[in-house]
Amino acid sequence: MYRLAVRDGQRREGIGLALTRAGEDYLRQCGVHRVTALVAFDDEVAGGFWESAGYPKDREIGRRVRNL
Numbered sequence: 001m002y003r004l005a006v007r008d009g010q011r012r013e014g015i016g017l018a019l020t021r022a023g024e025d026y027l028r029q030c031g032v033h034r035v036t037a038l039v040a041f042d043d044e045v046a047g048g049f050w051e052s053a054g055y056p057k058d059r060e061i062g063r064r065v066r067n068l
Contacts, residue, residue, distance in 0.1 A: 020053050028068045037064040 006016045055064035
């Protein structure tokens with residue numbers, strides 16, 4: 001997954017999370033065990049989304065990472 005975007009007027013409806021989980025399911029089926037989300041740490045909106053999706057900050061590598 002490279003980029004995730006949801007139109008402003010449709011945010012907070014579960015669309016972004018549904019897309020993220022669908023991508024994770026696909027990647028899991030392909031044998032992937034770890035996903036990295038490249039999110040600027042100063043982007044509070046994106047950071048809040050990725051945090052709630054289970055991608056905490058990994059301060060060692062400066063990214064958000066989730067093991068599948």
